[in-house]
Amino acid sequence: MIIAGRAHVFGDDIDTDLMMPGKALRAPVAEVRGMLFDAVRPGFHETVAEGDVIVGGQRFGTGSARPVAMHLRAMGVRAIVAESMSSLFQRNSINAGVLAVVAPGIAAAVTDGAHVEIDALAGEIRIAGRAEALRFSPLPDLAMQIVVAGGVIDQLVAAGYLPRA
DSSP states (O other): OEEEEEEEEEEEEEOOHSSOOOGGGGGGGHGGGGGGGTSTTTTTGGTTTTTTTEEEEEEEEEESSSOHHHHHHHHHHOEEESBOOOHHHHHHHHTOOOOOETTTTHHHOOOOTTTEEETTTTTTEEETOOOOOOOOOOOHHHHHHHHHHHHHHHHHHHSSSSSOO
16 A cells, blocks of 8 residues: 655644644534644645645653544544553554554654655665655554555445445
8 A cells, every 4th residue: 555645744742632622523524624733834735635644753642532533534634653651542543544653753854744655564664865765564454454545334235244325
């Protein structure tokens, strides 16, 4: 699985409250996208395109279990790569069909807007203008199957456990 797009780089300590404010939990779905990352990057939703990648620093996604990844996926984000991230946030992202991996050195290696290409199976990230690929530990097979299917619900539908909508 290859994911290619522009990097949206965030720093350290970006928790789920900064990603998705509490008021978004009560807002109509159509309005939530405009609120994502607004506390740290106003207008973020206007800059995202299909295939884009979120890059985080240390402690990315700590905090409460908000459905951030579901909305990011709907906007076109296909991967989240961080120096370190909350295991709960990582699992929620995978369940929503967004590749979420830890790649030490990513924050220093990529600049905002750079083109990145992620080979999820090989565990490599290629960054435009950088000769050497960055390595990460690929996800376990089951987690990768969930991402490839588009999320856990899509995987269950494809396997016949849930009816097609």
